[in-house]
Amino acid sequence: MKTENRKRKAEKSMRWTPALLFTFCLLLSAGGAAWAQSRDWEKEWNETLAGAKREGKVVVAGSPDPVMRNEIVPKFMSRFGIPVEFIAGRSSQIVARVATERSAGIYSIDIYLAGPDTTANTLYGDKLVDPLKPLLILPEVVDPAKWKTGKPWFIDPEERYVLRPFRSVANLLFINPDHVKPEEMRSSKDLLNPKWKGKISTEDPTTTGAGANLASRFLNQLGEEFVKRLYIDQKPVSTRERRQFTDWLARGTQPICLNCREDDVRPLQKEGFKILEIFELSDVAGAVNGSPWLLTLANKAPHPNAARLFANWMMSREGLEIYAKGYGSATLRTDVDESFLNPGNIPRPGANYFDDTDWKWVVKGRKETRSRVWKILKSR
Amino acid sequence: MRMPAASLPFPGLRVRLRAVHLAESLMLVFFAVVMGLPVLFLLWSSLNVAAPGKEAVYGLANWIRGFSDQGTLSALWMSFLLSVVRLIPAMILSVMVAWLIARTDMPGGNTLEFLCWFAYFIPDFPLVLAWILLLDPSFGFLNALAGALPFVEGPVFNPYSFWGIVWVHTSTNGIWFKVMLLTPVFRRLGASLEEAARVAGASNLVTLRRITLPVLAPMVLAVAALSLIRGLESFNTELLLGLPAGIYVYATRIYDYTRQEPPAFGEATALGSVFLLVLVVLSYFYWRYLRGKRFIVVTGQAYSTMRVKLGKWRYWALAGCLVYFAVMMILPLSFLLIGSFMRRYGFFDIASPFTVAHWRNLFMDAIFLSSLKNSLIIATATALAGIVLYSTVGYLVASRKSRGAELLDLFCWLPWVVPGILMSLGLLWLFLATPLRSVLYGSVWGIALAMTIKDSPVSTQAFKAAFLQLGPDLEEAARVTGASWGYTYRRILLPLVAPIAATVGLLNFGSALTSISTPVLLYSAQSRPLSILLMEYSFTGELERAAALGLLITLIISAMVLAGRRLGLKLTGS
Incomplete structure (x- = not known):
């Protein structure tokens, strides 16, 4: 009887063993993958950083912008030791400059911070940009939990080129x-x-x-x-x-x-x-918009590593919080302090807003x- | 000055003429490239009707769209009306003031001339705002003062009107520029003609009208033409004062096309071509008027610069000038100066309205020092290059009667008949198309070259007028004594045109410091000048800091004006 009981117990435990082993292996592999992934992004990040330092600078084009001039440029420099060259001008001036440069085979800009019209109709429309999505590697940037939209919001049809980090209620x-x-x-x-x-x-x-x-x-x-x-x-x-x-x-x-x-x-x-x-x-x-800018990566960027570094950092909590404070705009990140914002600028959950930066509206409807x-x- | 080859009395003269001919050809090629090609590029591009980024398709759609736009013709008419209405009184006043400063014994002439320089370079945007503070129907300071009078009901002044625009223009750029250009030419005028007129019993006014002005016609007409073109291109004041009253000018329409998204440079170029037409018409009349006439006032013979004695009228004249300067310059300038120290420009009724924060923030701006350094390099290079280049061009245009010289004269007008941002686009294209692009594009030298090109109309016309005043006997005397052309040019001609050279150099220096539209497509982070910083402040609504920077730029130019005038006077031996 005792022997039978022992046998039964042994059979029972034998039945569980593969499951336990499988679970253990699964946990081990998941942990290993996470560990390996962590090692991967760190490795990639460090390589990007080293490459960016070799490239020596990142060139960003956008509208004249005191937040960029007074806060982003010094902060990025102090964080990574890489200067940001900011080319400021009206959208029409930047577009004219880029188009003429490109017709002469010159590619001087790495990152565009532009409004929806210029971004959708010219930068994206004229194929002046490269996919940005594959270049986002910082865990705090790619982590879905860090975004109100469940992921970094690429608003172009392919969802790869045009990154929208802001969604504020606009004043009527x-x-x-x-x-x-x-x-x-x-x-x-x-x-x-x-x-x-x-x-x-x-x-x-x-x-x-x-x-x-x-x-x-x-x-x-x-x-x-x-x-x-x-x-x-x-x-x-x-x-x-x-x-x-x-x-x-x-x-x-x-x-x-x-x-x-x-x-x-x-x-x-x-x-x-x-x-x-x-x-x-x-x-x-009410209406929401993506002000102050949408972020895109210039194709044939002359400083690809520095551009990648800048884009990742700009989308991090630190980068976006500087802009959110400077412009009073609500970001799409979940971890950015919004206590300093005018509550009216923060979209109400569940409310139905007209989106002034909606892709179809910008490209066609408007x-x-x-x-x-x-x-x-x-x-x- | 040109002599037929058959009558050449000296063998060396043929060599000299060949050298001058070579110089003319080189200049013609140079200007055809740097001024003609960008314009051709713009005109050609304006025919491209394809969407941006798509394969080129050529047609007239941009031109048709530009000119068929409702309001274009009325805007053009309004521009002409405004330009002419403000040009006539401003020219009369400018000639009077320049004459008083340079040709009479009115005290304080040099100070008044300096004030003109100072006033010219004060940025016009905050100055227009100052006039709004003074004249606005609701809160204007002068309207409030007038309202306190018992017989006045309602606002007396309104800047948002046709006459308001004319008035503010007269203050911001009415006579300063013209006096700056006319005074050295008046000063160069020998007194012998005026003395002869007086001996014949002519009064001072009759002498001015019948003798002085006709002799100085090349410069007076050139200044009038330059002012007319500038007036047609002007839109800053009209943007601030005209739009609220529904007054649209032609340049505003061009401006709107250039800032569209995507920019409609084709339509803008089409509309800009009207300026080209105006230029051709003006050039024709200018050429017809000057043809066959002589304007020589400086010869190798007796030369006297004795001034007209005004007697007791000298103080009345000074008082008149001072009142004009006080109202048109000191009053708005005071508001501008105060504005740079205000927490919010023009708001006196807020708690503790004054602050030095804008000046402190300006100096603390991380890119201020590098921008200042870039600006000084650009401005100095532009001034020196302008003197060297345009003194040669001015000499060739004045001394040679060839088709080449006429063409050269025409080329030199082009940068002002093409709206600034379009010229900048044309130059960007040109720079990128040359093997020198690594040197020119994005560097201070590229911007300096662009600025030198941009200043060609005023520089060329000023030198041309100065050389037209010199008699050929000066050069001939030097040649007879064995002097080479280079030596003659350096030791005789250049000192005689030194006041104009100083004026041109300083004018170029100043406009290189203040111009925004020319460097905006050409600068890089390493070559960013102060004017771009000024644009950024204005664009982002930091008006007080922009006012502080504008004043600082004006002070730098004023210091240079003082130094330059000393140099000019030293060179002339005055």
């Missing part, structure tokens, strides 16, 4: 409450109140830029009649100088600003000016709608 408009009571600006109809005739400022909606983009959004959401009444009947005031908008807003000359930039308004608020941002109206849904806006407004 700003008001000076000394002149416009918040309750006077609840719905889009309030913008059409004759009381505000000549009191609204906007970037020129008949040229490319923020003015035309917002007008396109209005056309898309509110229709042609609204666009006509707002941009023609209300006689909004335009300028090409962004500082003038915020000065008008602060002084109350034009107390409703459709295209003031948040980084221009923030210093005014710090100075004690009572300026209110309005993110949405009852009949105009262009078409903008053409319709121009047709409507130029016939005035």
